[in-house]
Amino acid sequence: MFKKFVVGALALGLMSGFGGSFASAATLDSAQEQQIVKAQIRTGDLFVVPGGQPVPLYSMRNISYVVISGNSHLEVYKNPYNQTWYMRADSQFTGGYIKLLLDGEDEIVYKVYRR
Structure with missing residues (x-):
């Protein structure tokens, strides 16, 4: 028992x-x-004057990666002094896309037009 x-x-x-x-x-x-937390993907349009002044892209958050598609006449670069990303185009630029991957894994895709 x-x-x-x-x-x-x-x-x-x-x-x-x-x-x-x-x-x-x-x-x-x-x-x-x-x-x-899921990443967000946003889209937008940007305009650049070929051969003109550089256009600031995004300075509120850190950009960890940049992808450019289209032709090779568009340049994206980071100013080391103020940590702002800029884009500029030469006279042969016809259009393209810029994809930015931000620190929080959010993505922004811009369609770039010539003005």
Whole structure:
């Protein structure tokens, strides 16, 4: 009789212990899911005067990567003194796209036109 009581108590203790760990694991998973922030993708239009003054791109947040598509007559560069990104185009520029990847993994895609 005593053996059955001890075995039953151990089984009950193990069951309640496992149930508690499963419940806490489920709670932890749901808490981790809430912390996921999705990246945002925004679009816009920019204008540049070929052969004119450089146009500032984005100076409010740090840009970690720049992709240029179109022709090779568009240049994007970072001024080391004021940490602002600029674009400029030569007289052969006809149009293109600039994609900026920001620190927070947000993306901005600009279509660039000549003015």
